[in-house]
Amino acid sequence: MMSGTLVEISQLSKQYTLSGGFFSAQKRIIHAVNHIDLQIFKGETLGVVGESGCGKSTLARLMTRLEKPTGGSINFKGENIFSYSGEALKSYRRGVQIIFQDTYSSLNPRKTAFSMIQEPLTIHRLGIRSEREERALDIMERVGLKKEQAHRYPHEFSGGQRQRIGIARALVLNPELIIADEPVSSLDVSIQAQILNLIKDLKRDFNLTYLFISHDLNVIRYISDRVAVMYLGKIVELSSNENIYNRPLHPYTRMLLDAVPSCDPRERGRGIKMKGEVGFAEGQGCSFQPRCPYRAEICKHEPPLKQIDEQSFCACHMAGTI
């Protein structure tokens, strides 16, 4: 299934500068994405999980070239995407599509489902009109929308159906890579399951690769082949789904897993509770140390993301010993 590297992210950084307010000259630099190295293999679903502010959406925006990085590169099939312009950029955007979380704000309220799904084909001048229409209707049906619904507007659909429109719109250009940024987070659990199954099906039928971003560890566990855990702009652990959930190495991954309320009432009160909140990384060393129960002297030096075994990478000095 997996063959070769589709995307190679190296030393990718994105900083934002916050001014301290009108009367203040003080500026603060936020490292939304901080020297990330990551590979996405063809045919896999790479899950990215982390709490709000960890930089996962910035990563998605960089991947789609909606933002320019302040450092590093993203190579797609061997070419740096930030060197693209004109036709090359257009072709990249055809190959890489995004699905958003909020189906209200990502769909145009004044356009019908059909016109939104067929619009990318018009923009990219693919086929003649009748072919475009046929393709759009095919995709609509494939994602579970009925032909009769083609000329309805977003408000006439339920949340789950609107997300199906979002998926159809991404799929219509036959992309290789789909970036899904919290695609099921605003849906009810029974609808969420329908959409997750659809996403899984489409991957197989269309030979897709996914970068799947979510804060929900249950969803990531269900959908991903490999999982990257992010904390304050950095990847702190990267491994196979199996390893992350059964043998987590980084203390942050462990506590994140422990914090998910289990659906078994008999499992009350287990696990280590994490203290504190996500802050800004201040000073030197590991950015997780203010919340870490295993903090030691060595943590004043920043731990690199180092390879632990064949599949696992972890950025913690204590990995393997705790």
Next chain:
Amino acid sequence: MQTPLLEIKDLVTVFNTARGRIKAVDGVSLQVHSGETLGIVGESGCGKTMLALSIMRLVPGDGRIANGEIIFSGQNLLTLSEEDMRARRGSEISMIFQEPMTSLNPVLRIGEQIAEAIRLHRNLPAKKALELSVDLLREVGIPDPQKRVRDYPHNLSGGMRQRVMIAMAMSCHPKLLLADEPTTALDVTIQAQILDLISSLKQKNNMAVIFITHDLGVIAQNAQKVAVMYAGKIVESAPVEALFAKPLHPYTEGLLESIPAVCAASGRKGEYLKTIPGTVPGLYDLTAGCRFQDRCPYAFADCQSKEPALAEIETGHFVSCWKYDGKNSLRE
């Protein structure tokens, strides 16, 4: 058995809309005892928030309570004057909401906002009330409370704002706390902290809690009793262990099986999630019979004509479904 702190009997809350009259809460009965957490779970639009607002007598807009009794500490809240009700709101019954930013006043310091509730309900001078609000902030785990009382809501993180809301709700030692999705907007590690806080405050004050959420995991870890709502009605209610060990209503069953974690735990990893087909029906176009019939994998002849009543199938375990009436399924 002690008398319940809150007993709701056959509550109906209706809304008159341009498209006709709908019942957002349709014949709900439930009981909560002091020191107990009742979890109410359901998908969006099932009426769980309207139920909470009905208990507070804060049904918005065109809505009104059309029928039923809400007996709190031996008194029917629905017969109280508005003035008497106001005296109970915030003091004996408190409520916390999902999004603390919209429930806090952005232009008042948080200390003043907490002190306001104390002054109004406990008749204390302003200075004393402000001192108490510092204590309350300390109690809900806000570091450096002396300094924090002077902060505005926008200075605080989401988790801290929710702590402020809880401090405010706790300011008059309520007997009943209504928590409407209090952790839904929070990150999972912060959610765990807030849930711990609510549960320790509950124990300390022997308070009753009605915990509304769509997250079955949160219910499993925090509630003693659970009520599952669907389209305005309670379709199943049981002690928490019984509900998760053996869900009786087809809707509850489907809901549990749609959770990726439950799927993984039951060794079905890599397979498809079970789903409930279709969507929650609109309250405008409810047909005769059971509200879940269109999505139900069982469906019996009676489902189309008669609405099943909530019946006790096992001790303490109530369900409204014809499946337990000895009939044969139409779909098997």
